[in-house]
Amino acid sequence: xxxxxxxxxxxxxxxxxxxxxxxxxxxxxxxxxxxxxxxxxxxxxxxxxxxxxxxxxxxxxxxxxxxxxxxxxxxxxxxxxxxxxxxxxxxxxxxxxxxxxxxxxxxxxxxxxxxxxxxxxxxxxxxxxxxxxxxxxxxxxxxxxxxxxxxxxxxxxxxxxxxxxxxxxxxxxxxxxxxxxxxxxxxxxxxxxxxxxxxxxxxxxxxxxxxxxxxxxxxxxxxxxxxxxxxxxxxxxxxxxxxxxxxxxxxxxxxxxxxxxxxxxxxxxxxxxxxxxxxxxxxxxxxxxxxxxxxxxxxxxxxxxxxxxxxxxxxxxxxxxxxxxxxxxxxxxxxxxxxxxxxxxxxxxxxxxxxxxxxxxxxxxxxxxxxxxxxxxxxxxxxxxxxxxxxxxxxxxxxxxxxxxxxxxxxxxxxxxxxxxxxxxxxxxxxx
Amino acid sequence: xxxxxxxxxxxxxxxxxxxxxxxxxxxxxxxxxxxxxxxxxxxxxxxxxxxxxxxxxxxxxxxxxxxxxxxxxxxxxxxxxxxxxxxxxxxxxxxxxxxxxxxxxxxxxxxxxxxxxxxxxxxxxxxxxxxxxxxxxxxxxxxxxxxxxxxxxxxxxxxxxxxxxxxxxxxxxxxxxxxxxxxxxxxxxxxxxxxxxxxxxxxxxxxxxxxxxxxxxxxxxxxxxxxxxxxxxxxxxxxxxxxxxxxxxxxxxxxxxxxxxxxxxxxxxxxxxxxxxxxxxxxxxxxxxxxxxxxxxxxxxxxxxxxxxxxxxxxxxxxxxxxxxxxxxxxxxxxxxxxxxxxxxxxxxxxxxxxxxxxxxxxxxxxxxxxxxxxxxxxxxxxxxxxxxxxxxxxxxxxxxxxxxxxxxxxxxxxxxxxxxxxxxxxxxxxx
Numbered sequence: 001x002x003x004x005x006x007x008x009x010x011x012x013x014x015x016x017x018x019x020x021x022x023x024x025x026x027x028x029x030x031x032x033x034x035x036x037x038x039x040x041x042x043x044x045x046x047x048x049x050x051x052x053x054x055x056x057x058x059x060x061x062x063x064x065x066x067x068x069x070x071x072x073x074x075x076x077x078x079x080x081x082x083x084x085x086x087x088x089x090x091x092x093x094x095x096x097x098x099x100x101x102x103x104x105x106x107x108x109x110x111x112x113x114x115x116x117x118x119x120x121x122x123x124x125x126x127x128x129x130x131x132x133x134x135x136x137x138x139x140x141x142x143x144x145x146x147x148x149x150x151x152x153x154x155x156x157x158x159x160x161x162x163x164x165x166x167x168x169x170x171x172x173x174x175x176x177x178x179x180x181x182x183x184x185x186x187x188x189x190x191x192x193x194x195x196x197x198x199x200x201x202x203x204x205x206x207x208x209x210x211x212x213x214x215x216x217x218x219x220x221x222x223x224x225x226x227x228x229x230x231x232x233x234x235x236x237x238x239x240x241x242x243x244x245x246x247x248x249x250x251x252x253x254x255x256x257x258x259x260x261x262x263x264x265x266x267x268x269x270x271x272x273x274x275x276x277x278x279x280x281x282x283x284x285x286x287x288x289x290x291x292x293x294x295x296x297x298x299x300x301x302x303x304x305x306x307x308x309x310x311x312x313x314x315x316x317x318x319x320x321x322x323x324x325x326x327x328x329x330x331x332x333x334x335x336x337x338x339x340x341x342x343x344x345x346x347x348x349x350x351x352x353x354x355x356x357x358x359x360x361x362x363x364x365x366x367x368x369x370x371x372x373x374x375x376x377x378x379x380x381x382x383x384x385x386x387x388x389x390x391x392x393x394x395x396x397x398x399x400x401x402x403x404x405x406x407x408x409x410x411x412x413x414x415x416x417x418x419x420x421x422x423x424x425x426x427x428x429x430x431x432x
Numbered sequence: 433x434x435x436x437x438x439x440x441x442x443x444x445x446x447x448x449x450x451x452x453x454x455x456x457x458x459x460x461x462x463x464x465x466x467x468x469x470x471x472x473x474x475x476x477x478x479x480x481x482x483x484x485x486x487x488x489x490x491x492x493x494x495x496x497x498x499x500x501x502x503x504x505x506x507x508x509x510x511x512x513x514x515x516x517x518x519x520x521x522x523x524x525x526x527x528x529x530x531x532x533x534x535x536x537x538x539x540x541x542x543x544x545x546x547x548x549x550x551x552x553x554x555x556x557x558x559x560x561x562x563x564x565x566x567x568x569x570x571x572x573x574x575x576x577x578x579x580x581x582x583x584x585x586x587x588x589x590x591x592x593x594x595x596x597x598x599x600x601x602x603x604x605x606x607x608x609x610x611x612x613x614x615x616x617x618x619x620x621x622x623x624x625x626x627x628x629x630x631x632x633x634x635x636x637x638x639x640x641x642x643x644x645x646x647x648x649x650x651x652x653x654x655x656x657x658x659x660x661x662x663x664x665x666x667x668x669x670x671x672x673x674x675x676x677x678x679x680x681x682x683x684x685x686x687x688x689x690x691x692x693x694x695x696x697x698x699x700x701x702x703x704x705x706x707x708x709x710x711x712x713x714x715x716x717x718x719x720x721x722x723x724x725x726x727x728x729x730x731x732x733x734x735x736x737x738x739x740x741x742x743x744x745x746x747x748x749x750x751x752x753x754x755x756x757x758x759x760x761x762x763x764x765x766x767x768x769x770x771x772x773x774x775x776x777x778x779x780x781x782x783x784x785x786x787x788x789x790x791x792x793x794x795x796x797x798x799x800x801x802x803x804x805x806x807x808x809x810x811x812x813x814x815x816x817x818x819x820x821x822x823x824x825x826x827x828x829x830x831x832x833x834x835x836x837x838x839x840x841x842x843x844x845x846x847x848x849x850x851x852x853x854x855x856x857x858x859x860x861x862x863x864x
Contacts, residue, residue, distance in 0.1 A: 001515050001516065001760060003446070003447050003450065003515045003518075003519075004443070004447045006515065006516075006519060007443045007446065007447065007519055007522075008440075008443065010519040010522050010523060011436070011439045011440065011443055011522070013523065013526075014435070014439065014522060014523065014526040015435050015436045015439065017526055017527075018435065018526060027535065028535065028537065028538050028539070032534065032538070032733060032734065032735045033542070034538070035538055035539050035542040036545055036546055039542075039543070039546045040546075041546075041549075042550070042553060043550035043551075043553055043554055043758050043762075043763060044758065044759055044762045045762055045763050045764060046762040046763070046764050046765070047759075047760055047761055047762040047764070047765045048759045048762065049760070050515075050516055050519065050760055052759060053516065053520070053755070053756045053759055053760065057523065057752075061539040061543065062539075063539075064537070064538040064539030064540075064542060064543075065527060065529065065537060065538075065539050065540075066529065066535065066536050066537045066538070068527070068528050068529055068530055068536075069526070069527065069528050075536075076532065076536070076728070079528065079530070080528070081525050081526065081527075081528030083433050083435045083438065083482075084482055084485065085525065086435075086522065086525040086526050086528075087435075087438060087439055087442040087482065087522075088485070089521050089522060089524070089525035090439075090442050090443070090446060090518065090519075090521060090522045090525070091442060091446065091489065092704075092705075093513050093517065093518040093521035093522070093704040093705075094445075094446040094449055094501070094513065094518050095449075095497060095500070095501065095513075096500050096511065096512070096518075096704050096705055097497065097500055097705070098500060098511070098705055100508065102464065103459065103460065103498065104498050104500075104507075104508070105460065105496070105497060105498045106460050106462050106464070106466070106496040106497075106498070107460070107467050107493040107494075107495075107497050108497075110465070110466075110467040110468040110471075110496060111467065111471070111493060111496075113468055114471045114472075117473075118474070118475035121475055122475055135567045135706075135744060135748075136744045136745065136746045138743050138744045138745050138746075139743065139744065142606075142743060146606055165726075166724045166726040166745075167745060169724050170722065170724055170743055170745075171743070173722075173724075174574075174578055174606060174607060174743060175606060175607075175608070176607070176608040210726075210728055211727075211728060266746075272524075272525040272528050273524075273525075273528055273529070273530055273746065273748050273749075274567075274706075274746075274748050290602065290605075292598045292601050292602055292605075294597075294598040294642075295643075295830055295831045296508070296642055296643060296828060296830045296839075300817070301464060302464065303464045311571065311574060311602055311603070311606060312567060312568045312570045312571065313568065313570050313598075313599060313602075314568045314569075314570075314698075314705065314706075316567075316705050316706050317705075320489075323485070324482070324485045326475050326476065327476055327479075327480045327484060327485055328433060328479055328480060328481070328482055328485065329479055330475075330476045330477055330478040330479040330480065331475060331476065331477050331478070332477060332479070333478070333479045385732070396728060397728070398727055398728045399727045407728075
């Protein structure tokens with residue numbers, strides 16, 4: 001194939017896609033099996049031109065794509081693969097570096113060190129924390145809890161709240177640990193006085209829970225963890241990016257005392273998928289949990305490789321995309337976009353609050369609004385189905401105190417006030 | 433930023449890089465800390481243009497890059513991020529899909545199903561196996577061993593040979609399992625008669641070990657596993673791609689009876705980094721080990737999501753790059769490149785064999801040659817350092833029966849006979 005020519009076609013496709021992304025039905029409207037059935041059942045015998053890939057992306061796959069890049073995407077957490085991040089992925093693939101050890105790509109490892117130090121500074125963390133990039137928050141949390149387990153042999157319990165993300169359960173299942181869930185208060189926050197740390201090796205506190213973006217009182221939890229010598233892991237996968245703005249730092253009070261912290265830069269820091277930052281002030285404990293250096297990886301270099309701090313040997317060059325994003329947004333650019341998302345969510349919250357027949361169901365701290373129409377769970381569930389079937393916007397739900405609740409998550413960098421206004425129109429008209 | 437214009441610059445960079453890649457010193461020649469010291473210690477306050485990223489990639493980072501894409505790269509296992517794979521990464525980043533559940537991108541999930549079925553067919557596996565793409569072989573092996581552990585409660589031992597990759601040790605450490613290593617025979621193969629499966633939940637057999645690409649006798653191991661009701665996981669991370677050629681299938685005899693199998697398509701199937709295929713005939717056991725569906729992920733769709741089969745919730749659109757590669761190479765294209773790599777390795781093996789003062793140190797089955805210069809370990813170690821310091825080629829080493837051994841791994845799609853000839857010249861002249 002001709003890389004220049006095919007690359008031009010791929011780039012044109014990307015530019016055109018992002019120009020038109022708001023016009024697609026946000027949630028794919030296909031039925032299960034529909035995309036599979038359109039694809040050949042056998043692999044090609046011989047090489048096809050790359051233009052066939054682009055053609056079938058349009059003709060076969062696009063109807064099955066849910067448009068996470070759309071400004072009308074308000075489900076789960078709204079994310080953005082920004083332009084510098086997208087182009088960085090092209091560069092990363094062209095370099096195809098594998099960070100199995102320092103000499104396998106010194107730039108990969110050292111750029112990751114520097115970029116994670118930049119990130120630490122942007123988030124207002126104490127100097128000197130160790131940072132590394134993982135595929136997903138699930139992996140970051142797994143690494144942190146593995147270190148916590150190995151630090152305190154015999155303590156087999158991880159304590160968290162009923163609002164903690166299921167990633168903690170998955171990690172504990174793998175690690176052979178038991179999860180002890182503590183009730184939350186009426187604002188969906190972990191109650192420090194209710195913490196039972198007997199036999200615990202770790203507590204997972206969350207700043208910005210998945211259901212409501214509620215904020216656990218990290219400082220009080222840190223007090224309890226310090227008294228009991230228990231590892232404190234803070235899950236700020238979504239909300240952590242808001243730490244770039246001083247006015248949101250109240251929510252992160254005590255995070256500086258955590259043993260480990262996860263912030264997904266692919267969530268609200270405009271980096272394409274697969275860029276979860278794990279930050280820790282106890283890197284040696286991670287290293288003890290994961291370091292295994294077989295003969296084939298021994299070199300004369302006196303450098304500790306990142307592969308000694310986690311389960312994966314072949315590290316991707318994720319740092320390059322985060323570095324590109326941080327440079328092309330800058331601190332002020334990150335702050336402006338976080339503030340705008342929060343402003344839009346606040347605006348939406350105000351509309352819901354002022355509208356008879358609707359209620360806000362949880363305090364709004366960041367860019368997520370939980371709300372419902374007064375009426376039965378079934379009514380709200382059907383309402384959500386109608387909203388999503390229309391294709392104009394995509395939203396998701398949660399359950400709070402047993403009730404079915406709608407979630408509107410702002411966060412895509414392309415979302416403007418007009419999109420949020422239109423969402424509210426769609427929601428209200430779907431309710432009629 | 434202007435995506436079309438900056439994208440053009442990034443694409444030009446990529447085309448130019450791959451045109452010139454063989455001219456760079458393969459192994460980066462920087463000292464530890466050198467790249468870090470060239471980077472600003474603080475993040476930028478304000479947005480910078482994307483061209484600054486490209487400029488600093490050239491001026492600051494490139495000296496710290498080890499060129500995995502170079503045809504002169506013969507270390508570890510030689511890999512290729514091919515052109516269709518590179519362009520697919522651009523598309524993946526632009527779509528920025530996250531496969532947390534089926535509806536979050538039906539095309540992501542169903543293309544992965546179909547592409548992994550294609551892969552199964554190309555590898556000659558029985559029909560109906562379940563396949564999924566993970567970041568790395570370490571993750572694929574972790575998933576397989578977690579399923580094996582949960583299938584056989586109380587059995588806490590994983591049996592493998594002394595040649596098995598350290599990923600098995602890492603997975604076992606996480607899972608709370610014990611590793612029992614069995615001695616290998618004089619061709620570095622696991623000895624089925626020496627297998628002690630008492631208390632074992634799994635055996636890891638390898639086709640194409642990391643040190644020598646030796647081939648464990650999978651069929652005999654499968655016999656033993658079946659008798660003892662023990663899970664058989666086959667690590668064919670490197671050599672698995674050779675199954676596309678019927679003439680290499682002898683090495684995979686018995687793989688069709690494995691419970692799980694890992695083949696890294698980013699190793700010898702021309703797919704950019706982060707594309708490890710986990711194939712299994714026991715998907716329900718994976719699901720039992722990993723399925724946790726919290727409320728926020730419940731939907732009316734009657735589809736099982738891929739996130740129920742592994743530790744990661746937010747799945748990347750890896751299938752798109754493997755699909756692009758399989759289409760743009762086709763079965764015949766994959767076969768031709770695998771055969772050529774094996775031919776080049778065989779050629780090299782013949783030169784070593786014929787040259788006085790040198791010896792081949794392990795049987796060569798695929799595209800890896802293990803050899804040494806007659807003399808002390810120190811001599812060979814210094815020889816390797818001289819070879820790599822020259823920058824013309826990059827090789828790595830292993831230890832066999834306690835001796836320091838050089839490895840020449842062919843596999844990069846850009847490697848031609850002239851590169852291997854030149855490598856032999858460099859090696860011999862470095863020895864003088």
